[in-house]
Amino acid sequence: MKKIKVLIVLLLSCLFIIGCANQRILERIGLVTLVGYDVAEENKVTATSVIRQINPELQSKVEVQSETESTSKGTRVKVDMKTSKKLAAGQMRVLLFGEDLAKKGIEEAIHTTMMNNEISTSIYLAVVKGSSKSLLEYPYKDVTDVGQHIYNLIDHNIKQQHTVSSTLHEVVRDNYSEVRNFALPILHKKGEFIEIDGVAFFSHGKMVGSLPAGDNFYILMMQDNFKESTLELVLDGESIDASKFQEKQLQIAVDSVKTKRSIKVVDPELNEFDLNIDFKCRLLEINSLVPINDPKLVEKMEKAVNQKIENEVSRILEYSQEINSDIYGFGEQYRAHVRGGKLTDQKWREKFREMKVNINVDVEIIRNGVFE
Template sequence: MRKIKLILILLICCSLITGCAETKILERISLVTLIGYDNGDEDKVTATTVVRQINPEFESRVETQTETEATSKGTRIKVDMKTAKKLAAGQLRVVLYGEELAKQGIEESIQTLLSNSEISTSVYLAVVRGESKTLIEQNYEGISDIGQHLYNLIDHNIEQQQLISSTLHEIGRDNQSKVRNFALPILKKEGQFIGITGTAFFNKGKMVGELPSSDISYLVLICDSFKSGTLELSLDSESISPTVETKGDTLNLAVDSIKSKSIIKVTDAKKNEFDLNILLKCRLLETSNKIDISDPKVNKTIEKAMNEKIESEISRIIKYTKEIESDIFGFGEEYRSQVRGANLTEEKWMEMYKKMKLNINVDVEIIRNGVYE
């Protein structure tokens, strides 16, 4: 009797839960997979929406709709009026911002996305070189759904740690912080292909600078812990001679990061001084000329030269972010958490960031040579 009562209670609970859920039948809705925003006329916004339509035979068709209105919500209403089925944003994968709009500011758009419970916070955000409308409306060979294609492009590069993650959740979190800024990948149409060409830096929701894709690995080294991915380096022959012979002025290396760790520490709060310690264990995959990495002396020389090279590149990047006033690395967050009574404001921290003294210490260890050793 007791078991029967328990079963009845479970059935009642299940029926109540089912009754609260909104049923969405695929052939009765239009799935939004991608939205691109650009500047419109008279301070309006232009939204280009990629919609996937599914018929009763479960055959899908992708179409694009472009509308201009004062707000992003207004553009959605206009698109809805042109679509025979209700728009559903639950399958939205990527949101793009045209370069001009990104420079004017996307803070309001981010807040609008976050306030929409229908949209997942795992959506990726990115900047487009030029207009997003032009990139979206291009016919690409072999791409049936550009929304899904761009999601896969960004997602797999993040997994390979060749890109800083830019989900709506992460961008919204950083944008809410008073002492941290955010960065987005830059996409560019190159013929029949779409490539990741750099990283856009933001301050107060406005794009204030950018770095090329060749610097992305260094950004990942500072912001995150490497678990995979590759890094290419060009070492000056002077930094490794006479231990290592080179055919030209440089020795080009490709290393595969096995494990890395980035630690930011406030060493002197009064002097606004920080230590950035990066531990990197990697394997040497390729060199521009043959070297005997099994020789301990050669190995140590290469490691020392790599330390100096990475430290120099990171110093250059940090200097640039100070100039454009964009702390995407979290130095302000670390200062606030490590220094009691810091009472940092956005303006106070940015003044401190520009004058911050940073000691960069990189410790590279080549743990094995290639795949088979």
């Protein structure tokens, strides 16, 4: 009998809680799925929102609304005045920043987004080449929902490890770190298509530089371990005796089977580091005349790929030091190694710019395709 009474009390409690919940009927709200911010005149900001409206027949339509105000909240109020439904940000997937705003600084926008308990920390952040307003308002022929399309584009390429990961959680973590910076993908509209065009480097919330999409592979290789991605290389024919099959340059494509990266502090006093990269890959494409079953030739190819990667990694690292943006974690390793010493943001910025890095790449071609 006591068990039955307890069960009745629990059921009544559940009904009471459900009855008190803040109900949101889908047909009465507009779902904001993407927001883009741009710099406007007089220190104002232009916010462009992609809104999905659901009608009683559960059919949806997408509209793009743009407003300018002094704050992002002000723009939301203005957009609210133009819609017949209450706006909800719970389904927001992407936050975009126009290039001019990114260079001016996005810390306030990140802080405001982080404070909104409706918005998930798993949303993606990205920079738009030009303005986000023009990217979102363009009438694409084959895109019915530009918000969902951009989310799928970013999500797919991050999961395939073709570009840097840029969730709100990761960006906030790195932005508030004294020894690490963050990077965001760059989107660009080319004709009827939107594509990932490069990587934007940030320092103190401001975009301080960028590199093209072709450098994504090397940037990811320097940031962490990864297992997927494809790399196209042009090797010097002399380095592998390509003259035997009448090639001055040899174009190849490899994919990563397993890549392991480690950063070690060699000497904290001399500000010296080792960057070690073990790259196990599979040969996907090569001139059919090349005898890939020859172990000596494969060894020469490994050395040539090794040298190519070292040169590219060195170039990108030098650029990162010039713009003073550590997106790789050298500062974290230094702070973990030098215990008891307080490493401030200013101290690490000075050390990062002047640090010496010994780049050691070890390439191994472990399979030559399905015919081996």
